[in-house]
Amino acid sequence: MPPTPCWGSNQPDLHDMTRACCVTRRMVGRAACVVLVTVCLAIVGGVHPALAQNALPPDQQALRAARLLDDPQQQLDALRRVAADYPDSRYAERARMAALDVLAKRFPGRSAEIRKQADLLTKDADPADPGMYDDVATVLVDAGVELAKARALSEKTVRAFTEKAYLKAARKDYAEAKQPLPELTQLSRSYLTTRAALLGTLGRIYLKLGDHGRAQQTFEDAERGHPSAQAAEGLGAIAMARGQEDVAYPLLLRARITGVLSPENRLAFESLFARRHGGNLVGLEPALDDAYRALGPNPVHPERHVPAAPGNRVVLLEMFTGAGCPPCAGADLAVDALRERYTPGQLVVLMHHVHIPRPDPMSNPDTVARSDLYAIPGAPTFIVDGTHRDTGGGPRENANRPYTRVSTLIDAALAEPAGASLAVDAALTGRTVAVRVRPALTASAGKPVVRVALVERELRYSGENGIRFHPMVVRALVDRPITGDGTVSAEFDVDTVAAGLASYLDGFERRNDRFGPVRFVEKLAAIDAANLGVVVFLQDDDSKRVLQSAYVDLAVRANEERK
Amino acid sequence: MIAALIAVLLLAQTAVIPANVVTWTLQQPRPVRAGEAVSLTLTATIAPGWHLYAMAQPEGGPISTEVSLPATALATFARPIVASKPATIVDPNFDLRVQLYSESATFTLPLRVAATAPAGAHPFAVEARYQSCNDVICLPPKAVRIETTLTIRSR
Helix, strand or coil, rough: CCCCCCCCCCCCCHHHHHHHHHHHHHHHHHHHHCCHHHHHHHHCCCCCCHHHCCEEEEEHHHHHHHHHCCCHHHHHHHHHHHHHHHCCCHHHHHHHHHHHHHHHHCCCCHHHHHHHHHHHHHCCCCCCCCEEEHHHHHHHHCCCHHHHHHHHHHHHHHHHHHHHHHHHHHHHHHHHHHCCCCCCCHHCCCCHHHHHHHHHHHHHHHHHCCCCHHHHHHHHHHEEEEEECCHHHHHHHHHCCCHHHHHHHHHHHHHHHCCCHHHHHHHHHHHHHHHHCCCCCHHHHHHHHHHHHHHCCCCCCCCCCCCCCCCCCCCEEHHHHHHCCHHHHHHHHHHHHHHHHCCCEEEEEEEEECCCCCCCCCHHHHHHHHHHHHHHCCEEEEEEEEEEEECCCHHHHHHHHHHHHHHHHHHHHCCCCCCCCEEEEEEECCCEEEEEEEEEEEECCCCCCEEEEEEEEEECCCCCCCCCCCEEEEEEEEEEECCCCCCEEEEHHHHHHHHHHHHHHHHHHHHHCCCCCCCCCCCCCCCCHEEEEEEEEECCCCCCCCCEEEEHHHHHHHHHHHH | CHHHHHHHHHHCCCCCCCCCCCCEEECCCCEECCCCCEEEEEEEECCCCCCCCCCCCCCCCCCCEEEEEECCCCEEEEECCEECCEEEECCCCCEEEEEEHHHHEEEEEEEEECCCCCCCCEEEEEEECCCCCCCCCCCCCCCEEEEEEEECCCC
């Protein structure tokens, strides 16, 4: 199998980013790898703009300057100087690892130097604490150099890394950190994940050495403990090499969904898919969707809400989430379940993506402004009808918790009468969305404002938290004060909105107030007109209370008109 | 009663976020002459149940805490920052071993005052950038400016 860098750049300043992606991919899969590029760039290449002119400590500054050198020999020399000048610095080890990366990738023929650098990095490391051994082996196998050395290091750490030693070290670490020890099941899962990552590295080394038998055994061992994209890809590649396409297909499909396939295996998978689906890739995305759903079913099993009495209230749930926010995973799944619990005539959802804790390519100025309006403390945050707030999510398996809390809030809101009625007419003509609203207040409101949101019903994007489907993504949000005859109009030119999103994301990459320069892997600025909906709600800006809401699915509306 | 109990249980699962997850203080340094070395101690006091990520993280981990000096500062870094020893645990948010602090952290900033710094008491600031997630919520990355007074003695 060819090298599988999870980021195909040889730019010197991206070395750490590449490694970051590789390590994270092994630990938590593609989700964490793909978008992490943005964060890595923020960490290694960029400086917070507010700090852009600031002076950094000399060790940090020297490492940053070394990474920016274009000439590989000059960069290597500079990295070694960082390690020599600041031997006790937290950046010395990073400099040594970056030097190994430069040597392996840019000077693969300098075998003795590569081995010496690898020894330098591992000489004081404990193979039972697998980070360093595995990191060095990964750099070597990624570059396809010194594979015997890589195998020796990888085999040693796989042997030494036992569950007993891991749990003992974890107990000590948590006690020192004054943090509560996680449940044993969580620690055991973490052990198996890490072990699978180590076996994945070893399997890749065997594969690169041409030892398919050992590679298969190793990947299968990894799969038994913790199924991973890396092992699935390896097993899929072995099956392909043996001409076993029926065996390879499901493995590569799973790897494609949960990890980043190497360019060669990606092509191989797509060719395989096309051969099995009429010679084209038309059905690829739906097939990937199905595979994703099969891998991670929503742990929440919602029951339909049956109101005690018929009501006219349509509750608005605004959720602030981030594709790079790990605890938002459980909250996102909770929202999926809430959308099943309630009909669109009971609940309207707006998903405001925000750059918390990392850049999110579905964020835009309107969602960020909305988060400022509510002064949200973090992500995930739920706001029900403008006034009832709930915060906190968790991993996927904990989705029931936010689901239970927020459904309690929504049930209570549904029991209240609406404070207004909204007659909404919305239509998509060509690439223009025109919305007319006739609101009628039935409760007092100090400062009533009609808000109109243009949403995409669903976007596909694999962020760090592993969520692939993103519903009701806010693409634009406008305010319309109620004046004159009470009719409110709003119009969205879809291309103008999309151009605005692209411009915002381009600008965010160059300059932003949180991360420094970043690079989005996907910008998600394009808007599919067939995927659009409109959410209208009437809010009292004095109290922030939402008095009534409505949703129009523009595709459904268009179909109705055609009939 | 049952409703109240349910409410308490629900509340218990909700993230409770203190006004300041991390409170920063900068020790006022002794008076120094222009061109002299001086150490400043920056202290982070961390709210119970929360943590502050350390200045170095494994690749792929959270954004490290970063401390810097404004370009207009009357001093520059003379040597690397010396930080108190962080703990290392597996962070479930990243599924990686990360370095972090609980309760408090100290950062010693070895500085050298500019040779041209004029005598007198001057406002002096450092800037810290950090982020924090716990198991249920991520806070936005935050940059704060922490101020003290730097007194430059006449020669």
